[in-house]
Amino acid sequence: xxxxxxxxxxxxxxxxxxxxxxxxxxxRVPKGSVFALLGPNGAGKTTTxxxxxTLTRPDGGSARVAGHDVVTQARQVRRAISLTGQxxxxxxxxxxxxxxxxxARLRRLPxxxxxxxxxxxxxxxxxxxxxxxxxxxxxxxMRRRLDLACGLVTDPEVIFLDEPTTGLDPRSRxxxxxxxxxxxxxxxxxxxxTQYLEEADRLADRIxxxxxxRIVAEGTATELKEQVNASRLDLxxxxxxxxxxxxxxxxxxxxxxDSTRRVLGVSTDGSAAHIRxxxxxxxxxxxxxxxFAVRDxxxxxxxxxxxxxxxxTTGV
Amino acid sequence: MSDLTAWPVLSGRNLRMALRGVDALLxxxxxxxxxxxxxxxxxxxxxxxxxxxLTYAVPGVLIVCSGYGASLTAVSVAHDMTEGVVDRFRxxxxxxxxxxxxxxxxxxxxxxxxxxxxxxVAFAIGFRTDAxxxxxxxxxxxxxxxxxxxxxxxxxxxxxxxxxxxxSGFTFFVLFLPYPSSAFVPVHxxxxxxxxxxxxxxxxxxIESVRSLLLSQPTGDRPWTALAWCTGILLLSLAxxxxxxxxxxx
Numbered sequence: 059x060x061x062x063x064x065x066x067x068x069x070x071x072x073x074x075x076x077x078x079x080x081x082x083x084x085x086r087v088p089k090g091s092v093f094a095l096l097g098p099n100g101a102g103k104t105t106t107x108x109x110x111x112t113l114t115r116p117d118g119g120s121a122r123v124a125g126h127d128v129v130t131q132a133r134q135v136r137r138a139i140s141l142t143g144q145x146x147x148x149x150x151x152x153x154x155x156x157x158x159x160x161x162a163r164l165r166r167l168p169x170x171x172x173x174x175x176x177x178x179x180x181x182x183x184x185x186x187x188x189x190x191x192x193x194x195x196x197x198x199x200m201r202r203r204l205d206l207a208c209g210l211v212t213d214p215e216v217i218f219l220d221e222p223t224t225g226l227d228p229r230s231r232x233x234x235x236x237x238x239x240x241x242x243x244x245x246x247x248x249x250x251x252t253q254y255l256e257e258a259d260r261l262a263d264r265i266x267x268x269x270x271x272r273i274v275a276e277g278t279a280t281e282l283k284e285q286v287n288a289s290r291l292d293l294x295x296x297x298x299x300x301x302x303x304x305x306x307x308x309x310x311x312x313x314x315x316d317s318t319r320r321v322l323g324v325s326t327d328g329s330a331a332h333i334r335x336x337x338x339x340x341x342x343x344x345x346x347x348x349x350f351a352v353r354d355x356x357x358x359x360x361x362x363x364x365x366x367x368x369x370x371t372t373g374v
Numbered sequence: 375m376s377d378l379t380a381w382p383v384l385s386g387r388n389l390r391m392a393l394r395g396v397d398a399l400l401x402x403x404x405x406x407x408x409x410x411x412x413x414x415x416x417x418x419x420x421x422x423x424x425x426x427x428l429t430y431a432v433p434g435v436l437i438v439c440s441g442y443g444a445s446l447t448a449v450s451v452a453h454d455m456t457e458g459v460v461d462r463f464r465x466x467x468x469x470x471x472x473x474x475x476x477x478x479x480x481x482x483x484x485x486x487x488x489x490x491x492x493x494x495v496a497f498a499i500g501f502r503t504d505a506x507x508x509x510x511x512x513x514x515x516x517x518x519x520x521x522x523x524x525x526x527x528x529x530x531x532x533x534x535x536x537x538x539x540x541x542s543g544f545t546f547f548v549l550f551l552p553y554p555s556s557a558f559v560p561v562h563x564x565x566x567x568x569x570x571x572x573x574x575x576x577x578x579x580x581i582e583s584v585r586s587l588l589l590s591q592p593t594g595d596r597p598w599t600a601l602a603w604c605t606g607i608l609l610l611s612l613a614x615x616x617x618x619x620x621x622x623x624x
Contacts, residue, residue: 111465113623133467141465145458151391163383164468192394208462 062125064089064216064247065110069119072105072271079105081271082119087249087264092242094258095251096361097268103251104144106268107220110249111141124215140209141218146201147208150194154185154204157193162211172211179207183237199230206237217241219250223257235260255358267364274364282360289328290359291336292351295320300346308340313362320348325363328352377472384468384476385483388450392484398446402484406439406492413558414499421559425589429503432496433584434557436489436517437577438549443485444524445548447477451532452541455622470619474529481525482518489517504590513587516600520580523604524548526611533618552577556585576603 065087072080080102087093095103108114110123112132121128124138148157155176162172180189183203188196193204202222209217222238223231238261242248252258258265259279266276275282290313295301301320305312314323326332333352341347392398413435418427454460454473463473493501505513528544535541554568555561555578564572572578579600586593 108461111461113461113464136465136467139465141462143458143461147458147462149387149391149459151394152387156387156390160383160387161466164380164463164466166379 062089062122063087064091065093065121065123065249067106067110067119067121070106070109070116070121071118072102072109072114072116079271080109080116083268083271083273085121085266085273087247089247090242090245091263092238092248092250092261094262094265095249095268096253096255096258096265097251098253101268102271103268104220107141107218107249107251111139111218112136113141138215139218140214140216142202142205142209142220142222144220144224146198146205148193148201148204151192153190153192154180154196154200155189157204157208158189158211161208165212167211175211179210183207197230198226199233202226202230202234203237206234214246216247216249219248221251221253224253231257255356255361267361269364275360283355285360285364288355289326290314290323290353290355291326291333292321292323292353293337293340293347294349295322296346296348304340304346313359323353323359325355325359326352377469377475380463380468380472381475381479384472385479388476388480389483391450392446392480398443398484401446402439402443402488403491405442406435406488407495409435409438410492410495410499417558423560428496428499428501429589430585431558432492432501433581433588434552434555435496436492436584437520437552437557437581439488439492440485440517440521441524441552441577442545442549443488444481444521445528445531445545447481447525447528448532448535448541448544449538451477451529452535452538455533456537460623464623470615470623474526474533474615474619477529477532478522478525481528482521485521485525486518489514489521503588505588506590509587509590512593512597513584516580516583516587516597516604519601519604523607523611526608526615530611530615530618533615533622551575552581555581557581576600576607579603 063086065085067083067085070080070083071078083102083106085093095106097103105114109116110121110128112128112135115129123135126134126138128135152160158176158179159172162175163169167175180186183206185200185204185207188200193201196204206222219238223234226234235257238248238250250261262279264276264278265282266273267282268274275285292314293304295304298320301317301322305315305322308322308324311324312322313325314321316322324336326336337347337350410431413431414428418431421427423430451474460473528548531544532541535544554564554572555575556572557577561569561572579596580603583593583597583600586596
């Protein structure tokens, strides 16, 4: 029994009207590991989590979480999991302590135990001082911490975190990362979704890239990076028209785009010959490329190369 | 089973939040006082109901306040449905029945307090009644039935509304529903095309029953009509809420 995975999904499908949101998702997450579902908005990350957390029924396929079927044994699954959604699902008009006690009571802890548990969690999430204040006055980072704490009143076997750091400032994001790493060290299985490759790279043992309801690649961060060329050539174009012309000419080969700085990146093996060939191809007259730089491939590049999607970089 | 443990916890939650929401609190406390003073001192002099106007208007104010107060349930339900709280509850095996039951219970407690305030203010400005204990119980029973029914109906509307803003549009409708009835002026003074609606809308038997009971007058079968309306609205709301909750949480 112990080698049964914490999460196992086979051929999950979900459609909403004419839109196919999930088009056959297979997942296998070993116990005690951290697994990241990575993908852009609308890829199907949240739907996958909702199905695994028993909130939505799949139209096809099946899934088992903590050894129970998510459709036929939803109640047993719910006892073993905790879900922290995209929006901090805590009550603004209640204090941190009241939110935690309520969750503990809803998890059927007796009153005294609920009070103790709330105090323990506030302490652990560095919210003891804020515990008596209403959540309305909390910062985004404090809310997320409280939200996560609310999911831990009973020790869950599997924790789902749907975009746990979206909208957080860099400092709170790092604090959240530390908390997730701590949970994972405690032996809990964590499935998180994220749009940030850095986050997946840092936290997850394994990563699945989700695009248009399909898993386009799965593996460790290193394995995924090996799937594309090791380097990226960044070209700074002289002006907007040459930038547009080059972007148009290269089309699908562009894996990085920053129109404000007029930079576009293409994949390269990093050899002098390949870089020279690329420069000659893009700038035969030797007038339109102002500068160039060769960088190591990031997970971002992998993602763009595998999903064929080029997203304007906003300089995060 | 789990609904039974969750229900009181969620009722407490909603009551606590209602006490802290400035809007709901002001409406529960100030609206009764303002309505009563406004009708009695501003309009009352010009309205001839054949009785002391204060006595006539109290049941109307009771219904407007508790109806409107109950309708705010729609906003809090809609809020829960859109804010992700409902997902967390469902992932904890706390279902729609417990969630909505908590809202309806909290709304009922809140509006019974509001009712007590109306009575307190009414007595303070001279309202007197000859009603005996049974009549008092009858009046309070009908008011409670009305509050429970309106709260359940509003909870259902909260499930139907896509956003809390849409739900608050519904509360506006409920606020004005009792006016075309015998709440503040006798129906026969209204234009004749309105009589059909005013005589037969649910607020009328409720108001008339409460008024007759408080004034220690014969009630006829009005209390039964009132209770039939309340039961009907309650059953309809409960029946519709299941599928609506399901639809919203697919």
